[in-house]
Amino acid sequence: MQDFYKSNYKKMMLIPLIIAIPLLFFVFIFPGIQPGVDLTGGNVVIIRSDKPIIEADLLSVLKENFSLPELKVSTISSPTGFGAWIQYGKDPLVANVEELTAKASESIDSEKESIAFSNQALKALGKEEATFANSKIALLAAEQALAEYKEAFSKKLQETISQKLGLGANAEFQKREISPTLGKASFDSSMFITLIGVIMIIVVVFVAFRKFVPSAAIIQAMLFDVLAGLAGMAILGIPLSLTTLPALLMLIGYSVDTDIMLTSRMLKGKDGTPGQRATSSMKTGLTMTGTTLAALIAMLAVSYFYQIEVIYQISAILFFGLVGDTISTWLMNAPILLWWIEKKESKRNF
């Protein structure tokens, strides 16, 4: 494959453009990105029992019978007995209903609006909508329904654990809600700092290559890769939290590598036609991405098999992002560079 980029290379750019549309949809419209436990807070169930609890057993009981987001399980022991610590994120349904009841409470003075929110909450909980005398009664009904739902879930959780693990009558369960560890302010700060980091990358790229179009092409590839990673998060329901943010940062680093290599070869290389240089760069680039993807597959397999959720999440984000990188670098960045080089050369030949 001497020259992958023959005369109709411009048509290649359509592919990433088309793919970007569903990606944008996944990220911004539906399912969207969930905020992680750091931001929303979550739940903790503390079990105290006189029998020791085995972590692996507890974990599999929970995973088989419930779908708890961001589940973390530890066992605790003290001179007075044994126990376990179960931590999980907010049930999206509960978070949704809490948002609706908050809205109903804010609009309590406008009867129609408030009652509508309360009814939406009830419907989400699987209850019938109803006509209410006034907004206060409606809100009360919604709040009560939510409390009942939480109660019922708690009870089911306790009973399942008790039964499957054979904990006996002496086991005590304590359920608490955890406040978010990261205030919105801290999260905003981390987003802001990340933004500064991205700006730094843009500066580095422009300083390295000094020409506008090639540098811009690298940046657009980076953005496409991040979009791909975010789309992966949206599709797989991976929440955005302090553990997954590093994955996106890693993605930026990895993805820019291939584009920098391509641009450097195209602009500074002296061998062959631009098309040939692009093709040989593609061989290098696919090897680079290929090795990372191969390593990621290994990590995905092991973390899936051994149920190490965090590693699984990070690997998945990187995987989606790097697949996106293959598309954005070779089907978009390369054509842009070729186009630009051709334009420059035709200008020169005048």
Added chain:
Amino acid sequence: MTNVLLKNWQFTLVAIIVLISIATIGFYGIKLGMDFKGGTLYQVELQKTVSTEEIARISTIISQRIDPSGLKDATVYPVGGQFIVVQLSETDITELEKVESRIRQQGKFEAVLDGNIVFTGDELKKVLRGDNSYGVMKQSSTSYEWSLPFVLNEKATKNFARSTFHKCNQTGFSPTGGITYECEKTIFFLDRPTSLLVTTKDTYDYDESLLTAGNKFENIPEGTLIEELIADSMLNVMVLDSNATIDLAKARTYFETTKTAVVSPSVSQSVINDLNAIGFAVTVTQAKKDSPWIWTATGAKQIISLTEGITNEDVSDISQAKEFSTLRISGQRQTFAEAKSDLEELAILLESGSLPTPVKSISKETISPSLGESFLFNVLLMGILAAIAVSGIIIIRYKMLNLAIPIILTGLSEILILMGFLALTQRPLDLAAFAGIIAAIGTGVDSEIVITDEILGKSKEAHESLIQRAKAALFIIATSAFTVIGVMGPIVLFSRNLPGLDKLYGFAVVAIVGALIGIFVTRPAFTKLVEGIVHKKEEKEGRN
């Protein structure tokens, strides 16, 4: 021999640094983070339920107290409105005791003069740790003095100048012709209770004599008057008469303003029962050895005499008073270790601030690692499989077996050096550090492939010499490394002090160190290695 080593300085450098890293790991050891090895779980119960903002503030103060330097592996988060959960990877009993006492103490620091609070610990701008006067000095063979200078904020400085103005009395003239003064005393309290104090006459008299005698190690100057201490503590004290009965009517009037009572051990059980009957929550406080009970009960820590300089005796008008914002508190202990520990603990308490709501109880449990006990094994498995996968791709692409080896070796040495860095700085190896290592290695492998291609691929059109090709490769990997530094740099610079972002900081630090090690240490060596392999290959194929 040295010539060979110097000529191949890249290899020598790598070898030296890898050896240093291995030594560091052996000597300092790698701290495993909580995710890997579990630790201790504390549930801190506050005395009452507080608002979300306040409990967040209390959590921040507690996390600052547990881990002032940000190196320990600790998570602190509020649960509900009355509990705070602390998880840390520490399991050593003595260390844990220190942590517990730091959490438990409210840390309310107050300076009182003439029955008025002149400033509180929360009005401290900062503790001058870097100042020359901060530290421990030997006073004699059996006593060491610790000294803690601190700076007050503007409001407190003004208030202090105003309250201390002209608080000295001229007593006479000194031999050198100056004026001698006797000045009022400031009493520093730590966690002064807001309770009624009840003691017996015997204890009171004994305390009085102890206070007059003074106690160097308790910072009680000679000639301290018990009435002065009680006045400055702004507490009500009931002294039981020789019949040891309590004036119930008086106690009841006190109950209108304070619901708690602190009694000395000499007070009889029947009096305690009487107090309970009125509704007081009674605590019995022990005196420290050879120390007045009332000193411990009021939370007094030090009595400092003002000096004429501070009270601006030479200035006639308060508006011209000099303001002193830097003050000093000190103490004496019998051993260096005790003095240092006192200094450290007080500095931490002052820096973190006082807890707005005191702690009611702390429960402690051991917690298992959240990533599972076999996590390290899983990581090893992942590493081996990943290495095999990467080697597979390399072999398919280059069809040369011996190109895969340098890449694996480089990766391994980078991991070792990064772990050495973790051991040296005593950063815990946790999930964040682990992610940072992955980030560094991934970029590393990418760069190495670029180098290989530049050197190898261009050999077909030998327009450029080996050196030129290496330079081209260097440009690419340097730019890549700078992008890593660019993205992680701001995180390292700014997120250190933001609550909860220390994991992000840990990740960014490891990623940057990895990038730097790559540029300066491992990739030059790799380049040389590949040059060598290609050179041999080209020779074999009859080119050069």
